[in-house]
Amino acid sequence: MQKNTKMQKQAMALAIAALFAADGAWAQETSTTTTAEPAVVVVTGTRVANRSVLDTTAPVDVISADTLKNAGSTELNQALSVALPSLNFPRPALTDGTDTIRPATLRGMAPDQTLVLINSKRRHASSLVNLNGSIGRGSAAVDMNTIPTAIVKSVEVLRDGAAAQYGSDAISGVVNIRLRTDRTGGEGTVTYGGYLTRYDLKNDAAPAGGTWTAPNSRKRTDGQTATVSAWKGLPWGDSGYITIAAEYKDQAHTERSGYDMRQQYPKVNGAFDPRELTVNRFDAWYGDPEIKQSTFFANAGNNLEGGVKIYGWASYQDRNSRSAGFFRPAQDSRNVPSIYPNGFLPIIAPNVQDYSALGGVSWSAGQWDMDASLGYGRNTMSFEIQNTLNASIGPTSKTVFDAGGFSYDQTVLNLTGVRSIDMASLASPLNVAVGAEARRETYSLSAGEPDSYRYGGVVLPNGSPAAPGSQVFPGFRPANAVNSARTAVGAFVDLEANLTKEFLGSVAVRGEHYSDFGNNLSGKLAGRYDFSKAFALRGSVQNGFRAPSPQQQNFTATSTNFINGVPFEITTFRPTDPVAVALGAKPLKAEKSVNFSFGTVFRIDNVSLTVDAYRVRVKDRIILSENLTQANVRDYLTKQGFIGIGGGRFFINGVDTRTQGVDAVLNVPYNAGASGKFDFTLAGSVNKTDVTKVPTSVQLAALSPSPSLFDRVNVLTLEKGQPKNKLTASMNWSLGAVGATLRATRYGEVLSPGTTAAFDWTIAPKTVVDLEARYTWNKKLTFALGADNLFNAYPETLPVFLNTTSNTPFPNFGPYGHNGRYVYGRANYAF
Structure with a gap:
C-alpha cells in the first residue's frame, strides 16, 4: 500500500509539473507557434447569441463529446465527475433503489438543487426519492444516466444559481x-472492461470455540461491463437533420464484502455445525449492481419556409437492475431453514423505464425571435424482490415478490421571445428576453402483492412473531397508494447589455405560482468588468428557490415491526398525514436561497484561468426527518388516538445551511510541433457547508427526553x-494517429459520521490516477486501452465495530467508490 501511495503521488506531481513546465515552455519557445482556437459559444446562463465561454458573467464549464468518450465509464454522471472538480458522483451500495439510480451533486449541494436541461429545456426527474443513509438522502433528482453519451455533443455546466432565469431547482x-x-456521418463504439483489484480486510475473531480464520486481503476480478453504442446522422430534406443514437449495456455486479466471522448455523449438541468450516463467508454483494440496459435517443430539426424551424427529440430507456441487501445467516430469526438451509442474500431487482418526447418551433415575429415547445417525460420504477421470503408465512412462503412501485411524469409548455434593442445610452444593443412556462407534474405509487407486506401469523419458538413482509424490502400497501398532480405557471424577464x-x-x-404551495419571486443581478482583453472581474447576487x-x-x-411481541406500523408519512401533523409536520413550502459569487478571468491567447468564489445560503431546506420510534413517541401517539402506530418519519422544512467555496480552472493548450499537441488542465474546488439551523417540533420538544x-x-x-476539496490535473496529447489521456484526481477528506463521535470514521485524502492510450488506423478505426484508478486506491477499511456483519467493509461516503482498479478496452469506428 505504501508503494502504491508513493506511485500515486509521483504521478500527480508529474501531471502538475508537466502542466506548469509546458506553460513555461509555451512562453519561452519562439520557434513553435500556437494557433488561436475559435471561441467556444455557450447558451447556458445567457440568452445572448454568440456569447463565448470566457465572456459570461458567471462560470460555465464546457465538456466536449471527446472528453466524455475518452474515459473508462460510459455513465454520463461518472464521466462528468472526473471532468469537473465541482461535481461529485458518490457510488453507495446496500441503499435499495439508490443503488440503481445514483444522484450527482454540484458544489456540495443536494442533488435536487441542480437543474438539468436538455437543449435548454427542463428534464424530468426520477420517480425515486432517496431514503437511505447516503449523500442526497431525501432528494429526488434527474437521472442523467438515462442519456447515452453517444447522443451528446457537449455538456455546459453553469456553476451559479439561476432560478430567476430557469425556475425551480437551479440553486447550485x-x-x-x-x-x-x-445530418451525416456516425460512429459505432464497443467498450469492454472489468475490475482487476485487491483490497485489505479487517475481521473480528471467530466466536469462542470457532476455528475459522479470515484472510488479510482478497483479489477480485468482477464487474465485467460490455457497452455497445452507435450514433448516426441522417439528412432531412435540404437542411434538416435526424440524429439517432442507441446503446446497450450489460454490467455484472461487483462484490467487496468482508469475511463473515459470525456463527452461521445453530450448534449441534453444544458443538459448532461442521458446515461452519465449509460455508462461503464472502456472502454479501457490496458494490455496483448488476445492470442490463437498453437506451434509444433521437434528435431532429429542419428549416421551413419563412425562417420557421421545427425541432424535437425523443428518448426511451429500459433498465433492469439487481442489487442486494444484508445477508441473513441460516440461524437468523428472519430465515425459514427449510427454504434456505444455508441462509439467504435477498435481492432488490427494480425495473426502470424512462421516456420523453419534446417538439418545438422557432420563428421571427417582427423584431422578436420566438420559440415555443411542448415536452413530456416520465420515469417509472417497479420493484421485484428475489431470493427472499416472508418469514411470517413460514415454509409455504414465496421467494419472489412484486413489491409495487412508483412513477413521476412532467409536461412542460414554454414560450420565449428574444430581441435586441439599439439604445444610444448603451455600448451595445440591449438584449431582451421574455417568456412564460406552464408545467404539470404527477406522481403515483402502486401497491405490491399482499404477501409482500402482510403478517402471516407464524410465531417463533421464543414466542415472538416472525418478521412480516418480503425480507429486505416490504411491499407497498394499498393504504400507501397515491395518485396526485400539481401545476405551476411562471413568467420571466431577462435583460443583458454592455452599459459601457x-x-x-x-x-x-x-x-411563479404553484398550485400546492403558492407563489415565488426570484431575481438575479450580474455584472462583468473587462479591464483589458486579458483580465476581467465578474460577480452576481440573486435569490432562488426549489x-x-x-x-x-x-x-x-x-x-410492520414487532416490539415486545406487539405489532407496530413504522411508516414514512406524508407531511399532511394526521400522524405526521401530530408529530409536528406541516405542508411543505419552497426552499429559499440567496447566492453571492465573485470571480476573475485571466487569458493570454489560448491560455485561460478562472477563479470564482461563492456563498449560498439556503433557508427552510427540505429534509427527511429522523426515524421517530422512541417509546415516548409511541406513547404520545397512543394518547392522541393513533393506536398501534410505532412511529415513523416524514419530510419537513427547517434546515438552514451556508455553503461557500472557491472553484479554479486553468487551461493551457500547447503545440509542441513534432512532439504533438497538448491540452493541460488544472482544476480545483474547495467547499464547506455549515448547518446553521435544524427543525424543531413543539410536540416533540414537550417529551422527555426530546x-x-x-x-x-x-x-x-x-x-x-x-x-472538502477536489483537485484534478489532466493532460491530453495527440500526435498523428496516436493519443493519450493522463488524469490525476485528488479527493479531500470526507467524514462518514456515526451516532456518536466514537463511531465517526474519517476517509483520508486520496489520489486516483486514470490513464488511456489511443491509436487511430486509417482515420476510421480507433483502439483505446486504459485503466481508471490505475493504482487501485480504496478508502480505509472500516474497523470491525463499524462493520459488525462484514457486509460493508468500506464507508459508503467514499467519493470515488470502493471498487478499485478498472481496466478496459474500446474500439470506435467512424462512418
Missing part, C-alpha cells in the same frame, strides 16, 4: 446537455459527507 447551478445535430464598453450587466426576474417535489410530498411506505427531528448523523452528512 445548471447542467445543460446539448444534443448532436449531425468594459462593463457588461444583466438582470433577470421570474415569478419547490418541494411531488415525491417528497406524497411518498409513503409502511412496514427526540430530534434532524440529528447528528444527518447534520454531519450535510457538513462533511462530501470532499
Whole structure:
C-alpha cells in the first residue's frame, strides 16, 4: 500500500509539473507557434447569441463529446465527475433503489438543487426519492444516466444559481446537455472492461470455540461491463437533420464484502455445525449492481419556409437492475431453514423505464425571435424482490415478490421571445428576453402483492412473531397508494447589455405560482468588468428557490415491526398525514436561497484561468426527518388516538445551511510541433457547508427526553459527507494517429459520521490516477486501452465495530467508490 501511495503521488506531481513546465515552455519557445482556437459559444446562463465561454458573467464549464468518450465509464454522471472538480458522483451500495439510480451533486449541494436541461429545456426527474443513509438522502433528482453519451455533443455546466432565469431547482447551478445535430456521418463504439483489484480486510475473531480464520486481503476480478453504442446522422430534406443514437449495456455486479466471522448455523449438541468450516463467508454483494440496459435517443430539426424551424427529440430507456441487501445467516430469526438451509442474500431487482418526447418551433415575429415547445417525460420504477421470503408465512412462503412501485411524469409548455434593442445610452444593443412556462407534474405509487407486506401469523419458538413482509424490502400497501398532480405557471424577464464598453450587466426576474404551495419571486443581478482583453472581474447576487417535489410530498411506505411481541406500523408519512401533523409536520413550502459569487478571468491567447468564489445560503431546506420510534413517541401517539402506530418519519422544512467555496480552472493548450499537441488542465474546488439551523417540533420538544427531528448523523452528512476539496490535473496529447489521456484526481477528506463521535470514521485524502492510450488506423478505426484508478486506491477499511456483519467493509461516503482498479478496452469506428 505504501508503494502504491508513493506511485500515486509521483504521478500527480508529474501531471502538475508537466502542466506548469509546458506553460513555461509555451512562453519561452519562439520557434513553435500556437494557433488561436475559435471561441467556444455557450447558451447556458445567457440568452445572448454568440456569447463565448470566457465572456459570461458567471462560470460555465464546457465538456466536449471527446472528453466524455475518452474515459473508462460510459455513465454520463461518472464521466462528468472526473471532468469537473465541482461535481461529485458518490457510488453507495446496500441503499435499495439508490443503488440503481445514483444522484450527482454540484458544489456540495443536494442533488435536487441542480437543474438539468436538455437543449435548454427542463428534464424530468426520477420517480425515486432517496431514503437511505447516503449523500442526497431525501432528494429526488434527474437521472442523467438515462442519456447515452453517444447522443451528446457537449455538456455546459453553469456553476451559479439561476432560478430567476430557469425556475425551480437551479440553486447550485445548471447542467445543460446539448444534443448532436449531425445530418451525416456516425460512429459505432464497443467498450469492454472489468475490475482487476485487491483490497485489505479487517475481521473480528471467530466466536469462542470457532476455528475459522479470515484472510488479510482478497483479489477480485468482477464487474465485467460490455457497452455497445452507435450514433448516426441522417439528412432531412435540404437542411434538416435526424440524429439517432442507441446503446446497450450489460454490467455484472461487483462484490467487496468482508469475511463473515459470525456463527452461521445453530450448534449441534453444544458443538459448532461442521458446515461452519465449509460455508462461503464472502456472502454479501457490496458494490455496483448488476445492470442490463437498453437506451434509444433521437434528435431532429429542419428549416421551413419563412425562417420557421421545427425541432424535437425523443428518448426511451429500459433498465433492469439487481442489487442486494444484508445477508441473513441460516440461524437468523428472519430465515425459514427449510427454504434456505444455508441462509439467504435477498435481492432488490427494480425495473426502470424512462421516456420523453419534446417538439418545438422557432420563428421571427417582427423584431422578436420566438420559440415555443411542448415536452413530456416520465420515469417509472417497479420493484421485484428475489431470493427472499416472508418469514411470517413460514415454509409455504414465496421467494419472489412484486413489491409495487412508483412513477413521476412532467409536461412542460414554454414560450420565449428574444430581441435586441439599439439604445444610444448603451455600448451595445440591449438584449431582451421574455417568456412564460406552464408545467404539470404527477406522481403515483402502486401497491405490491399482499404477501409482500402482510403478517402471516407464524410465531417463533421464543414466542415472538416472525418478521412480516418480503425480507429486505416490504411491499407497498394499498393504504400507501397515491395518485396526485400539481401545476405551476411562471413568467420571466431577462435583460443583458454592455452599459459601457468594459462593463457588461444583466438582470433577470421570474415569478411563479404553484398550485400546492403558492407563489415565488426570484431575481438575479450580474455584472462583468473587462479591464483589458486579458483580465476581467465578474460577480452576481440573486435569490432562488426549489419547490418541494411531488415525491417528497406524497411518498409513503409502511412496514410492520414487532416490539415486545406487539405489532407496530413504522411508516414514512406524508407531511399532511394526521400522524405526521401530530408529530409536528406541516405542508411543505419552497426552499429559499440567496447566492453571492465573485470571480476573475485571466487569458493570454489560448491560455485561460478562472477563479470564482461563492456563498449560498439556503433557508427552510427540505429534509427527511429522523426515524421517530422512541417509546415516548409511541406513547404520545397512543394518547392522541393513533393506536398501534410505532412511529415513523416524514419530510419537513427547517434546515438552514451556508455553503461557500472557491472553484479554479486553468487551461493551457500547447503545440509542441513534432512532439504533438497538448491540452493541460488544472482544476480545483474547495467547499464547506455549515448547518446553521435544524427543525424543531413543539410536540416533540414537550417529551422527555426530546427526540430530534434532524440529528447528528444527518447534520454531519450535510457538513462533511462530501470532499472538502477536489483537485484534478489532466493532460491530453495527440500526435498523428496516436493519443493519450493522463488524469490525476485528488479527493479531500470526507467524514462518514456515526451516532456518536466514537463511531465517526474519517476517509483520508486520496489520489486516483486514470490513464488511456489511443491509436487511430486509417482515420476510421480507433483502439483505446486504459485503466481508471490505475493504482487501485480504496478508502480505509472500516474497523470491525463499524462493520459488525462484514457486509460493508468500506464507508459508503467514499467519493470515488470502493471498487478499485478498472481496466478496459474500446474500439470506435467512424462512418
